[in-house]
Amino acid sequence: MKRLALLFAAMLAMAQMNASTPDAATSNEAATPDAATTVQAADQDNEASYQHPFTNKDESTKHWSVITDGFYVGMGVKHNYETINNSFEIGLLNFAAINYNSLHGQNVSLGVGIHHRSYSMKRPVMLVRDDLADAVVASTYPAIDGIKKRSSNLNLWTVQFPLLFSQKIVKKLHFTVGGIMNWNTYARVDNHFENNDVIQDIKFKKLKQNKINFDLMGALSWNELGIYCRYSPGKFFKDGYGPEIKNTWTLGIVMGL
16 A cells, blocks of 8 residues: 555656646747748848938848938039039939948949039120020120129029949948939029119020930048039030030039938
């Protein structure tokens, strides 16, 4: 009887130990992540995300993203048309762009942005419309005593489509280069002068500008702030409809590129 009692007690103890130990299959399921969960997590890593302006692309953990970047201001440093005094431009390279990040220091983006450029004429030159030829021609201000505060500007508004490649050099130093297709949507001449304290503002639009042309751009930036150079070889006007303004070189500063 004692042996039987000892055997029964041993069996009861073993049963209690089994009840307190989790099932092996259950332990394996808890330790091993579900395959579907793993795939879903991987897909989430590759989903496109939106990066707001001045986001550091080096910190991205995703290959694809939609970005807004490249606010710039620049001044013309060289023009082929001798009567141009200077030029000024301002714009946003990418209002929205699809960006691919290799996660190893390279970025490629294709986007759409906005651009404005203004050419200022040297005195005493002003731009006027030749109604017979439906063209813009260079002339002079009226020969009036007391005329002052003269300015004549040629303005252009553009929707631009930049294709850019960026390479990380060291730390936060990046080099960017690319081509830009310009859709020149609107152009206008603005003339201003005063005659005996009477202000004269003469504006005319519906110019015959080239609708499509292409630019080249390069930039060097450190921590989202840099300098850029832009070359515009295309003609401003269609042949025979205005001064042959082309080969414009611009230098400026760019932020968030």
